[in-house]
Amino acid sequence: MKDWLHTDIVLILLIGTMGMLILAFGIILFFSIYKKRLQSQQLYLSQMKAEHRKQLLENTVSSQEKERKRFASDLHDEVGAMLSFIKLNLGRLEKKEENQELKELAAESKEHLNQVITEVRRITRDLSPPTLEKLGLVAAVNEFLSWVKRSDSLLFSLNVTGKEVRFDPKNEIAVFRIAQELINNAIKHAEATKITIKLKYTSTHIFLSVTDNGKGFDVEKAKTKGLGLKNLESRTEILKGSFKFRSKPKKGATFVLATKI
Template identity: 50%
Template sequence: MEGTGNSEILLVYLIGTIGMLLLAGGIFFFFIAYQKRLLHKQLELNRLVRSQQEEMIKNTIQAQENERKRIARDLHDEVGAMLSVVKLNVGRIEKKTEEEKAKGLAAETKSYLDDVILQVRRISRALLPPSLEKLGLYPAIEELANWVNKSDELTIETWVNGEQFRFDTKQELAVFRVVQELVNNAIKHANAGKININLRFSNRGLALTVSDNGRGFLLDEKMRTGLGLRNLESRTEMANAKIKLKSWPGKGTRAILYKQIND
């Protein structure tokens, strides 16, 4: 009888142990499944937040483009025209007056007006380069380089290879803005003395390289904190292209943009 009782106790103990192990295993697998669901939800939330941020950036960029077009038109059509009229009137005064001091003042004023008109044209072209719409991407980039070179802030050299082709107007503008942003960064932040811009047109697509000899930066750090780099990525996406950045502290920065012709 005693042996039978011990066997029953062992059986109950064994069943209890197995039950505890099954319960523990169930709790463990439930916890793992719960963690996976949480991770999945978090990833979905992160994707949603990224998507919303990218959409906000694209909307902001589009709003900026619309405002740039409006300001460029106002500068060219209204401010530029008014300045030209003022210059003509000052020229009339210069011709009609006989006083030498007045003639000298009128001539000096015309010189100032020439400088202001030049600056208005430069700003208007930077906001919306007319050569981009009329002639294409490379002439617009070449025009940008010429304006920067006139300022003596740094030197930009441009090259083009292959037979040039046109593509969607908005996408051309987006690529131009990428170049413009890279040039501005090299001037304002990198303290560069020289920028090289190379465009290669081929049957496969467009390859554009912008490199400078500035101070460079740590790319991973800038990607986390730099809104300007996110704008570059957004503009590249708007151009239906891809961009790759490389930078070395003290050795400059290089950006390579590639766009397929049949996208």
């Protein structure tokens, strides 16, 4: 017994024990590596999903803007031109007509037509503001407010701090659309009488805040149900910016957007 205890049997025992230990360690290692790989795969998949969603969102917004531009252009060139032509003819009719009754009818029609032309212009500018492209965000917001003021008796104030700089046209239009939607929401849903818009430019960022004195809303409910808020969040996502809002029922609302220029 003494002879073999120190030779091949001991060697087999040692190798066998080592083998079993390696096996046990290998099984543990397999489970931990599997878990890690699975986690990294899930992370990669969720990143891909987010990227795909963002791409989809960008494409949707981009095609939406293209369609708006096309529609605004058609409205301006075709309908606008036709309305101007009708207005001109009505003016001629008003001047040449001797029958007083018909003259008054022409003048009245011309008045209504003027209102229609103004409305068409407003819609055209809402759809695709040329000022934004030509003069920038501040001028476009100002112009939008001036159009809103014509139809609603609201108090608006626009404060701009920092030096205005132009940035990526896609992002500029996204910020403008956010401002437009916030102002429209304040008028239509919040029934606000006073709206304050603040635009702040820094060397790297632009901040937009819209505050109203409307009836406010329950933030938690709005997060789950509000389609408007989802649109704002989607646009903010495209901007790679951040979006915050606070509101309480009957105490108005404040929205703040921050994004890199």
